[in-house]
Amino acid sequence: MKNVSMIVRLLRDGVLSMAVFLAFTGFSAASAATVATSKGPVQPRQVELDCDWFTHTAHWERVRERQDGRLHGSSLRSFHPGDRATLDFNGEAVRLYGVLGPGGGAAIVSLDGHAGHVLSFFATHKETHTQVYASPKLKRGTHRLVIDVVRPHERPASPRYVNLDGADVVL
Secondary structure, eight states: OHHHHHHHHHHHTTSSOHHHHHHHHOOOHHHHGGGSOTTOOOOOSEEEEOGGGOEEOTTOEEEOSOOSSOGGGOEEEEOSTTOEEEEEEEESEEEEEEEEBTTBOEEEEEETTEEEEEEEOBOSSOEEEEEEEEOOOOOSEEEEEEEEEEOOSSSOSSOOBEEEEEEEEEO
């Protein structure tokens, strides 16, 4: 219920576009229009998505109620190599944000099945809501961003977290 009220608030306030809402929920435009503003649906160029929008496998855990700069005070983290988080989105670009720090690990990000970049979540001090990946401009449509936790080459002995703080989708 909390997620539903958050989505309704984001639609009403114009933070979430109707197109993204429909893509993620499968609702019809007619039924979703009841939560739009009285001026009609707002079509922003960019939407912030917190870690609740990611699907994930295995050992990921939610970090909640932090007042340290994380988007909506939460993040999604794992230190288990092989764990995967996925963000399906509809747009023409995506930027991924994370929490970096001394316990930061590594991940491989892929976009639409094309393996690509190794991301480092290591920093000498904690940095929240830091951009760790930006896609190239994409053909407008549905895309999939996948983040796979890997064992970092440096500092492999102790657990190292991949800590996701959200994403921006450019519509």
